[in-house]
Amino acid sequence: MNRITTLFNIQYPIIQGGMIWNSGYKLASAVSNAGGLGLIGAGSMYPDVLREHIQKCKKATDKPFGVNVPMLYPNIEEIMQIIVEEGVKIVFTSAGNPKTWTSFLKENGITVVHVVSSSKFALKAQEAGVDAVVAEGFEAGGHNGREETTTLTLIPMVKENISIPLIAAGGIATGRGMLAAMILGADGVQMGSRFAASVESSAHQNFKQTIIDTKEGDTLVTLKELAPVRLIKNKFFNDLQELYAKCPTTEELKALLGRARAKRGMFEGDLVEGELEIGQIAGLIHDIIPVKEIIDSVIQEFEMAKKEAVLL
């Protein structure tokens, strides 16, 4: 038992990060059933769809699970209302100001965690009253910090600044990675990319296959003027690069991005024109396997690495 397993009442300090188009109730419940904490990713769901996923998740697991709410998407009021009405007990907020919703959620008896990419925002989240912080390094898939601070440097610096439990994210997909993060000061880990390439992820098979084909160096962070995001280099990414060469305005970037690129890429499997979000650690992910196998192997490697570390 540690501060994270106690906070969420789970077996292992492993959290499956909320991921648009990847983390519906099937993934979240599988992670919770395997002893971690599964999160439904509300970012890609209309309010009605979210309600349905929460209800299905409650049926699929009797273990704790949560909902991730990226605050940059519309309908946040409605989404928060549904979360309260459905009796969700854990919420991970991201991409926004932790002050906006933390008190409301806490007043409704919900455990609140906020995702940050710097010590400054970790401190702000602690001041806003959250129960724990996810510190996410630049290696991570999905939206990303502008400061480019890597997990290796971010975790000990956040640790130095906050006293509440700390969850490390970005570049972790194995037991060794988990141990490294915990030695740096984390109480638990959040993994995204590894779970995107699981059987239970709701991503399109084409995207899952692309994750395991992705090699070291195949992803880069782009669109810093809008919201920085780490993408696999495909045609859409190259189109962006060509546009950047012409010193585009923000409006021109928005026009090229258009609407629903992420859905097109990750959910509909359009590997050419879609937005394909994944972390650098994809280079170490070689198979699409069930969630239980992922968690069991991470824990097995974690325990083995802990024993080896004593010998160093």
Ligand SMILES: Cc1cc2nc3c(=O)[nH]c(=O)nc-3n(C[C@H](O)[C@H](O)[C@H](O)COP(=O)(O)O)c2cc1C
């Ligand atoms: C496909 C994809 C979609 C993501 N979508 C979200 C999201 O909706 N909300 C969020 O807070 N983080 C999102 N993330 C970040 C993850 O929750 C997690 O913090 C991150 O993946 C951890 O780094 P890793 O990919 O190296 O494991 C996403 C990541 C990926 C790979």
